[in-house]
Amino acid sequence: MKLSSAVAGFAMALAMAIAAPVGAQEKIVVGAYPANPPWEYKSETGTFEGYEIDVATEVAKRLNRPVEFQDMGFQALFAATSSGRIDFAISSISVTNERLKNQSFTQPYYDSDGTVVGREGTSIASLEDLEGKVIGVVAGTTGEAWAKENKDKLGIADITSYNAQQDLLLDVQNGRIDGGAGELAGFQYAMTKTPGLKVLVRIPTGERFAMMSRKDHPAVGEANDAISAMKKDGTLAAIHKKWFGVDPDQGTSTVTDLPLPKAE
Structure with missing residues (x-):
């Protein structure tokens, strides 16, 4: 490489470095x-x-x-x-x-619990009432894991899997399934957009996001x-x-400094 070319190349690299924002990552x-x-x-x-x-x-x-x-x-x-x-x-x-x-x-x-939601007026008021019922879940979620783990114990007739929470709730609303299992806060928020639904059972799962x-x-x-x-x-x-719309509860993971989670 000729000297002039080398100098020109160095000058161009220097100009680019100067133009780059400080601390850019x-x-x-x-x-x-x-x-x-x-x-x-x-x-x-x-x-x-x-x-x-x-x-x-x-x-x-x-x-x-x-x-x-x-x-x-x-x-x-x-x-x-x-x-x-x-x-x-x-x-x-x-x-x-x-x-x-x-x-x-x-x-x-964030600390959360699980829940089963259903239509207003349904007879489901406890986990035992899920016997013979069809429950919807979003695929890959802890709600799906819970439903599969408890299917035989509670006598759940069938578990229907969905890709989207809104599709699940619409099927609950329209009576195609008896209820939906999933994360409490997400369902509570979604139900403000989907009338006629209510939380049937709160499931203390101890989930943390x-x-x-x-x-x-x-x-x-x-x-x-x-x-x-x-x-x-x-x-x-x-x-x-x-x-x-509210402050987080004291002692929850929203306000408590915690170590990195490790597998047991």
């Missing part, structure tokens, strides 16, 4: 199932909104990295994190020991530290109040 790619309000959904303009969208956006901000959200089906999130297609997945994903064997999670930021990534992703620790800071300075509590 690689973006964080977050997969989300946007049919899951209030956790994540798309507005009329196509932008992502929701409780966990706010959490992930704030985490990226504190890491000084831009964030990109990708629209994915719930079950696809697990393969996408494992393959490295996305850095994190959100969608009211519960931290479970089984999932921790193959995935990593930040500390949780967190950001999920591939096993031992290097960004998990940084994201976890950001979530700790958000709990300590009240940011997570403010996000909770924004979406649910």
Whole structure:
């Protein structure tokens, strides 16, 4: 290479370096199932909104990295994190020991229970009343796992699987199935858009939601530290109040700093 060419090349590289924004880093790619309000959904303009969208956006901000959200089906999130297609997945994903064997999670930021919802006026008032009934679930969720685990014990006649929560609730509303099993807060929010439904049974499952990534992703620790800071300075509590209208309960994972979850 001629000297003049080398000098010109160096000058161009230097100019590009100077033009680059200070502190610019690689973006964080977050997969989300946007049919899951209030956790994540798309507005009329196509932008992502929701409780966990706010959490992930704030985490990226504190890491000084831009964030990109990708629209994915719930079950696809697990393969996408494992393959490295996305850095994190959100969608009211519960931290479970089984999932921790193959995935990593930040500390949780929301405590939830399960529920069975049904039509107003139904005779179902307890878990025992599910005998002989057809129950709907969203595929790949802890609601599906609970229903399958308790099918024989409770005498559930059949379990119908759905890809979208709204399709499940419409079938409950129209009487095609007797009820739907899933996560309490998500159903409560969705029922404000689907009249004629009510919570039939609350199931104390002890679920806790967190950001999920591939096993031992290097960004998990940084994201976890950001979530700790958000709990300590009240940011997570403010996000909770924004979406649910009330302050989080003391002692819950929304306000309590917790260690990284580990498989037992």
